[in-house]
Structures are given as C-alpha cells and as structure tokens.
Amino acid sequence: MTDLTDPTPGTTRLLLGNEAIVRGALEAGVDIATTYPGTPATEIADTFSAIAKAKLKAGQDPGFYMEYAVNEKVALEIAAAGSFAGLRALTSMKHVGLNVASDTFMTYMYVGCRGGHLIVSADDPYCHSSQNEQDNRYYALFAGAPMLEPATPQEAKDMAKAGIELSEQLKLPVLMRTTTRLNHARGPVVYGPLTPPRRKGTFVKDPMLVTVPATARAKHPELLKTLEKAEQIAETSPFNSILTIGTPSDIGIIASGVSVAYVKELAMDLKLNTRILKLGMTNPLPRKLCADFLKAHKTILVVEELEPILENQLKTIAYDHHLPVTILGKSTGHFTRLYEYTPDIVTNALCKTFNIKNPYPTPKTSSLPLPSRPPSLCPGCPHRATYYAVKKIAPKDTIYPTDIGCYTLGKAKPLEMADVLLCMGSNAGTACGFAVATDQKIISFMGDSTFFHSGIPPIIDAVHHQHNVVITILDNRTTAMTGHQPHPGTDTDGMGRKATKINVEDVVKGLGVTDIHVVDPNNIKATSDEFAKALAFKGPSVVVSKSPCILLELARKRKAQESVNIYAIDQSVCKRCKTCIGRFGCPALYFAEDDSVHIDPTQCNGCGNCVQVCPFKAIHQEAKT
Amino acid sequence: MNKKISIVLTGVGGQGVITAAKMLGDAAVKAGVPVFVSEIHGMAQRGGDVVCTVRLGAIESPMLLLGTADALVSTEPVEALRNVMYVHTKTKLVTDTNPTIPFTVAAGGEPYPKLEIILKELASFALVYPVDAVGLAKQAGAVITKNIVLLGALSAVDVLPFSQDVLLQAILDDVPQKYQDINKRAFEAGRQAVLKKK
Numbered sequence: 001m002t003d004l005t006d007p008t009p010g011t012t013r014l015l016l017g018n019e020a021i022v023r024g025a026l027e028a029g030v031d032i033a034t035t036y037p038g039t040p041a042t043e044i045a046d047t048f049s050a051i052a053k054a055k056l057k058a059g060q061d062p063g064f065y066m067e068y069a070v071n072e073k074v075a076l077e078i079a080a081a082g083s084f085a086g087l088r089a090l091t092s093m094k095h096v097g098l099n100v101a102s103d104t105f106m107t108y109m110y111v112g113c114r115g116g117h118l119i120v121s122a123d124d125p126y127c128h129s130s131q132n133e134q135d136n137r138y139y140a141l142f143a144g145a146p147m148l149e150p151a152t153p154q155e156a157k158d159m160a161k162a163g164i165e166l167s168e169q170l171k172l173p174v175l176m177r178t179t180t181r182l183n184h185a186r187g188p189v190v191y192g193p194l195t196p197p198r199r200k201g202t203f204v205k206d207p208m209l210v211t212v213p214a215t216a217r218a219k220h221p222e223l224l225k226t227l228e229k230a231e232q233i234a235e236t237s238p239f240n241s242i243l244t245i246g247t248p249s250d251i252g253i254i255a256s257g258v259s260v261a262y263v264k265e266l267a268m269d270l271k272l273n274t275r276i277l278k279l280g281m282t283n284p285l286p287r288k289l290c291a292d293f294l295k296a297h298k299t300i301l302v303v304e305e306l307e308p309i310l311e312n313q314l315k316t317i318a319y320d321h322h323l324p325v326t327i328l329g330k331s332t333g334h335f336t337r338l339y340e341y342t343p344d345i346v347t348n349a350l351c352k353t354f355n356i357k358n359p360y361p362t363p364k365t366s367s368l369p370l371p372s373r374p375p376s377l378c379p380g381c382p383h384r385a386t387y388y389a390v391k392k393i394a395p396k397d398t399i400y401p402t403d404i405g406c407y408t409l410g411k412a413k414p415l416e417m418a419d420v421l422l423c424m425g426s427n428a429g430t431a432c433g434f435a436v437a438t439d440q441k442i443i444s445f446m447g448d449s450t451f452f453h454s455g456i457p458p459i460i461d462a463v464h465h466q467h468n469v470v471i472t473i474l475d476n477r478t479t480a481m482t483g484h485q486p487h488p489g490t491d492t493d494g495m496g497r498k499a500t501k502i503n504v505e506d507v508v509k510g511l512g513v514t515d516i517h518v519v520d521p522n523n524i525k526a527t528s529d530e531f532a533k534a535l536a537f538k539g540p541s542v543v544v545s546k547s548p549c550i551l552l553e554l555a556r557k558r559k560a561q562e563s564v565n566i567y568a569i570d571q572s573v574c575k576r577c578k579t580c581i582g583r584f585g586c587p588a589l590y591f592a593e594d595d596s597v598h599i600d601p602t603q604c605n606g607c608g609n610c611v612q613v614c615p616f617k618a619i620h621q622e623a624k625t
Numbered sequence: 626m627n628k629k630i631s632i633v634l635t636g637v638g639g640q641g642v643i644t645a646a647k648m649l650g651d652a653a654v655k656a657g658v659p660v661f662v663s664e665i666h667g668m669a670q671r672g673g674d675v676v677c678t679v680r681l682g683a684i685e686s687p688m689l690l691l692g693t694a695d696a697l698v699s700t701e702p703v704e705a706l707r708n709v710m711y712v713h714t715k716t717k718l719v720t721d722t723n724p725t726i727p728f729t730v731a732a733g734g735e736p737y738p739k740l741e742i743i744l745k746e747l748a749s750f751a752l753v754y755p756v757d758a759v760g761l762a763k764q765a766g767a768v769i770t771k772n773i774v775l776l777g778a779l780s781a782v783d784v785l786p787f788s789q790d791v792l793l794q795a796i797l798d799d800v801p802q803k804y805q806d807i808n809k810r811a812f813e814a815g816r817q818a819v820l821k822k823k
Contacts, residue, residue: 013654014647014651014654014660014786015661016664068647128665152661162727179689180665181688184663184664184665185661185662185663185687186660186663186664186687187651187660187661187662187664187665187687188654188659201652220747223702256688258686261661261685261686261687262685262686262688264685265684265685265686266688268685282806342688342691343686343688344690360690360691360692360693361692361713362692363691363710363711364692364709364710365709365710365749366706366707366709366745366746366750368706368738368742368743369736369738370703370706370707370733370736370738371703371726371729371730371735371736371737372725372727372729372733372735373637373672373673373674373703373704373727373729374673374727374729375638375671375672375673376672376673377671378671378672386723406671409671412732413729413732413733414732446631449630453782483783514727542656557654581731581732585728585732587727587728587731588673589731590726590731591730591731592731595712602768
C-alpha cells in the first residue's frame with residue numbers, strides 16, 4: 001500500500017481518489033472515521049483500516065479511531081457525537097447509504113457540528129455496482145449542507161482537508177459528493193503537512209442540541225443564516241475558478257465534478273475560444289460569481305452528470321437578474337440525465353454548441369457475436385449450494401425476495417433465485433408483504449452483514465404478525481461483496497482489535513422466532529430437508545445457512561498451508577446429463593468441443609459440492625494442490 | 626511532454642488488469658510523466674469484465690475518446706475484441722491468446738468464437754501482438770504473472786514515454802522480495818515475445 005502517513009510535505013504519490021480523501025483527512029488531523037462499506041466509497045474506510053492495523057501492529061498510535069459501523073445511519077451518528085465532543089470526523093458511504101443515514105443527516109444540519117465533520121457520498125452514475133444512479137447533490141440542497149465536488153484526486157485531497165476545516169468554521173457538516181470516476185481514478189497527489197489529531201474531546205452540554213420542536217424552530221433560521229455565510233465563502237473559494245481556453249467568446253461553459261476534466265481537455269483539443277467556470281463548491285451556489293459569468297456570455301453550456309441541478313439554479317439566477325442568456329444543457333437535449341458522461345458525449349455537445357464538425361472518426365465495433373461476461377458467484381461459493389438445495393424442494397412458483405450482496409448474483413442462469421430487490425434489508429420486508437398478498441410460498445435471502453445492517457426490523461414484523469415466510473440468512477461470516485470487511489458477526493474490528501462476535505441465530509431467537517434451522521449448505525441433502533421443514537411450518541421460519549466465504553476459506557487454508565482438493569469428472573462414467581452445468585452452474589465447469597464436461601483445475605476452489613450434485617457419481621477428488 | 630498517450634487495459638476480474646494499470650501509473654510518476662489512471666472495481670471482482678485506462682502526457686482527464694488508444698492490452702482475447710471501439714488501425718494491440726471462457730457459454734449456450742477467428746477479426750482493427758502470456762508466465766514460475774508478461778510485451782511496442790527499466794522497477798517495487806525474480810523473468814519473456822517477431 002502507498003504510504004499515506006508520510007509527514008514530508010511536497011511528496012508526490014499516485015493515489016486513488018479514495019486514498020487521496022484519506023490523506024486530506026489526515027492532513028486535517030481527523031480523529032474519527034466511520035463507514036458502512038459500499039462501492040465506490042469502500043477504499044476510503046479500507047485505507048483507514050489498513051493504516052490503523054499497521055500502526056497498532058507496530059505498537060504505534062494510529063492517531064484516529066476507525067469503525068465499520070453496523071449501517072450508515074449509525075456510522076454518521078458515531079461521528080456526529082465525536083464532532084459534538086469537539087473532534088474532527090469523516091463519514092464515508094455510497095450514495096444509497098445516505099438514504100439510510102438521511103434521517104440523521106437532515107436534522108444534523110439544524111443542530112450543526114462542533115469539530116469539523118466531512119460526509120463523503122460516493123455516487124455511481126451508470127450503476128457500475130449499484131441498484132440506482134440517484135444524484136445525491138439533491139441531499140445537499142434538501143438538507144442545507146455545504147457541498148464540495150472534486151474533479152481530480154489532487155483536488156479530492158485538498159477538498160477533504162478544506163472541507164473539514166470549512167465544516168468547523170461554519171459549525172455545519174460538509175458533504176463531499178464524488179462519483180465512481182473520481183473514487184476509482186488514480187492521479188499524482190502532492191502531500192501537504194499533517195495536522196496532529198486531538199484524540200479525545202469533551203462534551204459541553206447545550207440544550208440547543210436537543211431538537212424538540214421549539215429548538216428546531218429556532219435552529220432552522222440559524223441554518224439559513226449559516227448558508228448565507230457559506231455562500232459568501234463560495235464566492236471566493238479557490239475551488240470555484242474561471243479558466244480561459246483560446247480567447248474568450250460569447251459562449252461560456254459551466255461544469256462541475258469529473259466533467260470539468262473532460263471539458264478542459266476537449267476544449268483545448270477542439271481549439272475552442274471560450275471560458276470555463278469550474279465549480280467545485282457547488283452548494284450554496286455562489287450566485288454573484290455565476291451571475292457575472294452569465295452576464296458576460298450570450299450562451300452557456302452546462303456540463304454536469306445526472307440531474308440538472310446546476311442548470312436549474314443557473315436559470316433561476318438568470319431570471320432573477322433579467323439576463324438574456326441562453327442556457328444549454330439537459331432541457332435543450334445537449335446532454336442526457338442518464339449514466340456517466342464520456343469524452344465522446346461531451347465532444348458531441350461541444351461541437352453542437354460551438355457549431356463545429358466533430359473531427360473524430362466514428363469508432364467501430366466488431367460484428368462477431370461475443371459471449372457476455374457478467375459477474376457470477378465464485379466457484380465453491382456456499383450460496384450456490386444453498387440456492388441449489390432450496391430449488392430442489394421448493395414449489396415452482398415460490399417467490400424469492402433477495403438483497404444487496406454477492407447472493408444477488410443468484411439472479412443469473414441457471415439458478416435464477418432472485419425475484420425482487422429494492423435495497424439493503426428489503427428481502428424480509430417484501431417477503432412479509434408477499435405473504436399477505438399471495439398464497440405462494442416465500443423464501444427470502446440476505447447476507448449476514450445485511451442482516452445486521454437492516455434485516456432485523458422486518459423479522460420482528462414477521463414474528464409480531466406471524467407472516468408465513470421463510471427468511472434465509474446466508475451467513476458467510478464477512479461482508480464479502482465489498483472486499484471482506486468485518487461486521488458484528490466477526491471477532492475482530494476494522495482496526496484489527498478483538499471484537500465481540502454476535503451469532504445470527506442468537507439474535508433471531510431473541511426476536512421471538514421459534515422455527516429456526518441452522519444448516520451447513522455444503523451438505524445439500526440435509527439443507528434441502530431443513531428448508532422443507534421450514535416451508536411446512538405455519539408462521540415465520542428462519543434458516544441460517546452457515547459456511548464461510550470460499551475466498552476467506554482459501555486464504556485461511558493457504559496461510560495454514562493446508563491443501564485444497566481439486567475435483568475432476570470421470571469421462572467413462574459421465575452421462576452428459578448436464579445437471580452440474582445446467583442446474584448447479586459452477587463456473588469452473590465447462591463443455592469441451594466434443595460436448596464432454598470438464599472441471600477447469602485453475603478455477604476449481606475445491607468445495608466438492610458438485611460430487612453431491614452429480615446423479616451418476618462421475619465426479620471425484622482428483623489431486624491436492 | 627506535449628503529446629498525449631492513451632492505453633486501455635482490459636480482461637477478466639482477477640487477472641491483474643487493475644494491478645497492471647496501477648504499475649503503469651507508478652512508472653509514470655517515477656519518470657515524471659503526468660498521468661491519470663481510471664479503474665472500475667466492484668462487481669468486476671466476481672469474474673466480470675474489467676476495463677482500465679492509463680493516460681500519459683498532456684492530458685486532463687482519465688478517460689479517452691473512443692478510437693484514440695495508442696495501445697490496448699488485454700489479458701483475454703474476447704475482451705480485446707469487446708473493446709475495439711477504443712482502437713484505430715495504428716493502435717498496438719497486445720493480447721493474451723488464452724481464452725477464459727465465461728460461464729454464460731456453458732450455462733447459457735452463448736458462443737465463444739475460435740481463437741483464429743478472434744485474432745483475424747482483431748487484425749482488421751489494429752496492429753495485433755498475440756502473446757501466450759499464460760505459457761510464458763508458467764515458464765517464468767507463476768501463472769499469476771501473466772499481467773507482467775503483457776506489461777513486458779507492451780514495453781516493446783514503442784508506445785510508452787519511459788524506458789522498460791522504469792516500468793520494471795515500478796513492478797518490482799510492488800511485489801514481495803521472494804517473487805522479484807519470477808516477475809523479472811515474466812517481464813523479459815513478454816518483451817522478447819514481441820521483439821522476436823519484429
């Protein structure tokens with residue numbers, strides 16, 4: 001890992017946008033960093049975690065406390081309390097995580113903070129690894145949070161530091177809104193000096209921190225006043241600047257986020273004559289700076305991914321100042337509200353606006369039919385065994401609500417074990433609803449981290465109302481999808497220290513569930529039998545399917561120098577019934593050109609579940625590696 | 626440096642595509658060349674396709690225009706073909722010749738074209754340098770170094786604005802002491818595979 005704690009100012013390192021945010025926070029002397037993991041924000045907390053573990057292992061003080069909290073709302077609250085006690089804090093999450101934390105977020109702006117608190121929302125235009133592409137800039141407007149939008153890793157570092165300081169100056173949490181292309185871009189970052197952390201704070205009581213209606217009514221106008229102050233800061237913020245390409249003309253461009261980088265490079269390549277207003281502090285919008293820029297041009301092109309948030313505000317400013325400027329953007333069809341922008345999309349809009357011919361040739365693609373390559377459950381994944389065991393005994397019209405995690409990949413052929421997915425924890429809630437709305441059987445699935453995150457309340461609902469559902473917890477003892485972060489079911493925390501491990505089945509019992517089945521999915525027959533019993537039970541049943549993530553299991557075996565069993569198919573016994581490929585669907589299995597079935601030894605992770613699946617006993621353990 | 630250089634790296638999650646992109650970025654920083662790298666993480670870790678971009682020189686953005694790549698490096702032949710929209714006829718296209726067949730072929734009946742057909746099709750788009758990266762990596766001592774074999778090959782196609790020594794040093798800085806020799810051998814094998822054909 002790149003050394004992010006190097007105290008030497010002027011050091012240049014190639015940093016991931018997410019690492020740059022960590023460096024910026026360390027330069028601001030951050031005391032508390034909290035999160036719930038989610039792509040594309042994950043590496044922020046993972047980097048804090050790696051630093052803390054390395055320092056503690058070396059007998060040194062990491063200087064900060066970091067935590068993978070049970071969910072985003074709790075993560076925000078822990079850091080908010082740190083801020084109330086005068087400490088500097090950072091909370092990071094993916095865009096949909098802010099939905100979970102939004103209840104806290106909205107009122108937090110009324111109350112305000114003491115120590116500087118930066119909240120990072122990592123948005124995911126194009127839904128690279130998300131269930132939607134919501135634009136969280138609305139949250140800044142919605143709650144009244146000052147907002148920063150970095151365009152490069154260097155700016156992400158600078159803004160993380162400045163954001164914590166700005167938050168402390170205004171006594172208001174600051175939202176940093178990033179997108180995947182920033183979080184997962186690497187660029188050179190020049191280090192500044194580190195600030196020593198405060199380590200411990202003191203909470204001084206203040207009745208205005210208790211948001212009873214009278215307090216809230218008093219705090220709301222205060223928030224609006226603070227935002228006026230923030231707007232004055234935005235007017236002269238170094239993150240908002242004007243750049244001239246060629247010579248200024250009557251067409252100007254206003255851009256924010258990663259779009260700035262596209263616009264800058266393309267405007268130079270296309271030899272445009274224009275000025276670019278680059279906005280990095282985008283809430284509150286500096287209305288005077290924007291009005292002056294609008295006044296100086298006849299036409300303005302607004303370049304921002306997703307929603308027309310700048311565009312609509314700029315139109316309001318033009319209206320308020322009676323400016324005859326034409327504002328081009330999403331409403332005029334120059335840009336779309338969908339997906340990520342690319343240099344090609346931006347080029348088209350620039351050419352249309354500046355009335356020039358697109359000089360770049362139209363790229364070609366191959367007409368050869370190519371196989372798709374979606375992500376899949378790993379070879380040896382215990383979830384596959386659970387799904388297979390369920391499918392064997394459940395009626396055909398059984399409804400399978402699913403959840404956020406690796407197991408979503410059970411949607412693919414041949415398993416097709418995912419019917420409904422909204423968000424974290426929605427499996428059990430929708431399961432209860434289907435039990436009310438239909439007479440179909442219902443078996444829902446969620447992971448252990450999801451169970452702790454937001455899966456518990458709907459189980460309580462199922463018990464209280466005696467909904468006839470089977471709720472499955474796929475307990476692989478980790479937060480697998482995001483890269484194996486700890487959760488309340490693991491025995492160490494994000495700093496590598498001992499933590500209290502909470503058993504899923506103990507919690508479920510405590511919730512009042514009486515029909516609980518704990519199974520090992522690697523015994524497929526026994527797992528099917530337990531699911532059959534759960535289906536026959538009238539009322540809510542919970543199945544806890546326990547088996548560690550195969551990737552963790554392999555890592556453990558490698559560390560312990562234990563051998564991994566590889567399996568092979570005896571071609572003289574195989575009847576080519578295709579059960580292993582066509583029904584079980586382990587990606588280590590493949591057809592040779594003569595249609596015979598084989599196991600790729602480089603992909604087999606040695607779970608051996610295909611042995612149980614084969615009706616002709618054609619699969620055997622081949623070798624140990 | 627007034628010129629801009631764009632490299633696209635593609636392949637399958639787990640084949641070292643992101644690592645290779647990072648190593649190119651580190652080499653650029655060492656050489657004092659402005660650089661911007663873009664990666665897509667997340668679902669790619671579960672066997673999905675991966676695309677990274679590395680841009681060097683007079684650039685502002687981590688992303689390139691389609692049809693403007695100076696080089697495309699692929700750890701898998703079909704993934705090279707899937708991304709030919711980034712190339713033009715002079716693009717140096719370095720690809721491993723060993724297919725990784727996706728499960729959609731076995732489980733979903735989708736077609737996987739024969740290697741000769743893929744290579745022929747690629748040659749109609751760009752200047753193709755086929756490399757048996759898996760074979761050379763095995764010979765070097767570890768199949769996991771196939772991304773290093775391909776970086777060695779890339780270092781020989783006259784695209785990088787820094788020497789192969791800088792790139793090799795960036796690679797070695799990133800691997801543990803006991804794997805240094807294997808990585809050196811892998812890099813050199815990939816380099817020679819291209820130089821021999823020239």
